[in-house]
Amino acid sequence: MSFRVRSSKFRHVYGQTAKKEQCYDNIRVSKSSWDSTFCAVNPKFLAIIVECGGGGGFIVIPLKQTGRQAPDAPIVGGHKGPVLDIAWDPFNDNVIASSSEDCVVKVWQLHDYGLTRTMTEPVVDLVHHQRRVGLVLWHPSASNVLLSAGSDNLIVIWNVGTGEAMVVIDTVPDQICKDKKIRVLDPRTGEIEEEATSHEGSKGSRAIFMKNGLVFTTGFSKMSERQYSLRAPGHLNDPIVMTELDTSNGVMFPLYDPDTNLVYLCGKGDSVIRYFEITPEPPFVHYINTFQTSDPQRAIGMMPKRGCDVQACEITRFYRVNNNGFVAVHPFVVPRKSELFQEDLYPDTVGDTPAITAEEWMEGSDADPILISLKDGPVFSTPRKELKKVVKKSNVLDKKRTASQMKTAAPEAADGESAGLSEEAVIVKHDDKIQKLEARLAANGESAAGGGAAPAGPARLEVPAATDQLGPDEV
Known part of the structure; x- marks a missing residue:
């Protein structure tokens, strides 16, 4: 009786833990119960969703900035509710998207050196969802x-360059990832091409496409x-493999490497990576x-x-954040003695150049x-030109537009009080001043109508510096 060992160059892949000085510490990681990885990394930056007052935000750390992070480190904090998910642009390491309970998706652009102060102005706000995204x-x-998906059962596909929704898919009847279904959709029409039961449990599910569909x-x-x-594909109702792992209650995230055809299962609350x-x-x-931590x-x-790091035969690297805010770095390595480039481990991989534009994709x-x-x-x-802030057409009564124009027209308020206020506070303040001016004008008119002494010349209204630059639409 013979025993045959399966031949594979990845049979001996093993995980390591980097030295403490190569890791990161003192991160106020989010306490939200949302089913998300809360972390995104690329060759330049590490981004982690954090706890912060007055809304939601995430920290962005240049990879070289290891060690203990300052407790007052600046964050990306423009959302009005907790941030639920983040994702780096695959073609620009300085651009990241975030979604939040405030129903808005925002896209941000950072400098190579990271953040020097808290960032609140995104490149574009993508607004369409009616519930958390x-x-x-x-x-x-x-x-x-x-692509964004929200609790309003909508899937929206955006053109970030114009800030417009190219496709809105409303054919999914239940909350995505939590309705026990797996569906294959046409992303341009929203038509459901195939539907099946994924897993019968009521907790969250995840699905990823692999090679050959x-x-x-x-x-x-x-x-x-x-x-x-x-x-x-075509047989989603009849799984090739269905395997039970354990009875833990944390959602498992499948992370896939198409170059090696390896799948890593990382459960929230787990101390292992399978x-x-x-x-x-x-x-x-x-x-x-199983890599044990x-x-x-x-x-x-x-x-x-x-x-x-191809010189170390590293085929992937994980950044794990524990409940105490420590970020451990775990390279996964294939043991090789040679220091030469291992072509069999590193076939050509996905690069940083897009193959087509958003307009070409939308055209089919x-x-x-x-x-x-x-x-x-x-x-x-590859270094690219800075993204221009996207200005979308809007109604003159749109408060966001008005606030933005006020901020541009009057960078310094006459009384020195408006400069540090939020956009909403500036709007309220100007409305109050306008109402007082109208009241004074009405009072002057009533005095003239009641036979009082007429003024020597035409009445002159003293308009505050912050409002006398406003156009007729804004006033």
């Missing part, structure tokens, strides 16, 4: 195409056992190993392949991502 996701090959899902059984499955290799032969989903994870982010074009070689080491996004 829990998911944002960039298109993998088209520039400026962003295969779909990998995670979820819960009726008995609240955590499961994963592998399904083929990883599997997907192959064409049974059992199709091959368990490789000493504390549960509150947030986790996965480095894109173009940010990995599809394109695979443009691939690059990692032979020369990590690849940072």
Whole structure:
């Protein structure tokens, strides 16, 4: 009787923990119960959703800025409610999207050195959802195409360059990720092409596309056992693999590396990372190993392949945030003795150049991502021109537009009090001044009508400096 060991160059992949001085500490990670990874990383920055007063925000740390972070470190804090999800633009390492309980999606652009003060002005506000927005996701090959999904059961596909919703999908009858269904949709029409039951448990599920159109899902059984499955397109109702893992109650996030065909399962509240290799032969989903850590994870982010250290044979890297705000860095490595570039470990990978534009995608074009070689080491996004702040057409009664124009027209208020106020406070203040002026004008008119002494010349109204520059539409 013979025993045959499966041949795979990834059988011996192992995780490591970087030294403490190479990690990050003192992060006020969000305490929200929303099912999100709360962390996003790219070759330049680490972003983590944090607790903050007066709304919601997230911290952005340049990767080289390791160690203990200042307790008053600046954040990206323009949302009026807790931030629920964040995602880096795959083609510009300085651009990130965020979604929030305030129903708004915002897109931000940062400098290479990160934040020097709290940022509150996004490049664009994307407004359409009527309830909280829990998911944002960039298109993998088209520039400026962003998807958002909210608790209003809507999926919106945006053109970030114009700030407009290109597609609004309202064909999903229940809350996305929580209705026990898996659906394949046409992203331009919203038509449901295939629908099946994903997992029978009521807790959150996740699904990702893999090579050759295969779909990998995670979820819960009726008995609240955590499961994963592998399904083929056209046969979603009949899983190729359906396996139960454990009885933990944390949602599992499948993180996928298409170059190696490895799937990493990271559960919220878990202290382990399980990883599997997907192959064409049974059992199709091959368990490789479990990376054990000493504390549960509150947030986790996965480095894109173009940010990995090829000289160390690193095939991926995780950033795990625990409940105490410590961010541990975990490189996953294939043991090799040679120091030469390992071509079999690093096939050409997804690069930082979009294959098509948002307009071309909307017109019906599809394109695979443009691939690059990692032979020369990590690849940072090619420097691009700064994004211009998107100004959308709006009604003259739109308060946001009015506040923005007031801020531009009157950078310094005459009495020195308005400069530091929020836009809403400035609006209220100017309305109050206008009402007082109207009252004085009405009083002067009544005096003239009542036979009082007429003024020597025409009445002159003293208009405050902050309002005398306003156009007729604003007044």
